[in-house]
Amino acid sequence: MKNKDLAGKDAIFDVTILSASKRILPEITDEFAQQVRDGLTAELLRDELRKAVDSQDAMEYMGARNEALGKALSECMDVDVPDTLVTNQAREKYAMMMTEMRDSGMADEEIKKLISPENFVKYKEIEKPDIIRDFKISMAVDEIARLENIQVPAYQIDEQIQSLKDQAAKEGTETGDMDDEQMRRKVESTLERRAVYDFLAEGANLDVEYVDEGEEQFDEALMEKLAAESLAREEEAEKAAGEEEQGEQDVTNVG
Numbered sequence: 001m002k003n004k005d006l007a008g009k010d011a012i013f014d015v016t017i018l019s020a021s022k023r024i025l026p027e028i029t030d031e032f033a034q035q036v037r038d039g040l041t042a043e044l045l046r047d048e049l050r051k052a053v054d055s056q057d058a059m060e061y062m063g064a065r066n067e068a069l070g071k072a073l074s075e076c077m078d079v080d081v082p083d084t085l086v087t088n089q090a091r092e093k094y095a096m097m098m099t100e101m102r103d104s105g106m107a108d109e110e111i112k113k114l115i116s117p118e119n120f121v122k123y124k125e126i127e128k129p130d131i132i133r134d135f136k137i138s139m140a141v142d143e144i145a146r147l148e149n150i151q152v153p154a155y156q157i158d159e160q161i162q163s164l165k166d167q168a169a170k171e172g173t174e175t176g177d178m179d180d181e182q183m184r185r186k187v188e189s190t191l192e193r194r195a196v197y198d199f200l201a202e203g204a205n206l207d208v209e210y211v212d213e214g215e216e217q218f219d220e221a222l223m224e225k226l227a228a229e230s231l232a233r234e235e236e237a238e239k240a241a242g243e244e245e246q247g248e249q250d251v252t253n254v255g
Helices: 030-036 042-076 083-103 108-114 117-147 154-171 180-203 218-254
Strands: none
Touching: 030 042, 042 117, 042 180, 083 108, 083 117, 117 180, 154 180
């Protein structure tokens, strides 16, 4: 409290209630379901609500579950991934990482020191296993979706796109350089992968194991390493320039 004389003393507050409301849950009928979405019935709405509740309860381990399923899928795929694909994916991730560093407040001059062919090659080699694994997972997911006829309903894609746009507008950010068609394909691919993981989980014998792996330090450690190497190259260049200048002065003195 601002007035220390009143600290620890009982007080009586006179409050005026300006308004009050009570939440009344609507009865789930076919008419109400039709208002939620055209063609929706009360039974389908109940199923969607039940799945939503179950999904919310499962969110605690959903990420770890999907990661385990993805890892298993990648290990089943025996395919050679072209180096050009790895390079392109690494270039996109490298550019995205630099953008995130700029957004976090790092000065452009410091970022420019990190951008070099040598640093990109090292970054590519570090990211290569993840890029290859994700490519194999994408191939497996596409094939499972085709064989099992797993399709994402158009309304789910529309809802997700609108949610992304609303979130971007709320945060005052842009949704990126993607046009609507690119965004739709990206959202559909994400939802399809999630649907395939759900399909696999239903028929899989999965055990939840809690493992404390600690916080990941990969990106931070990588940036520190790249920054240190860039600084070392810069110091070597300055040293070489200094020695060259000193050599010129010695020649001048002799002359």
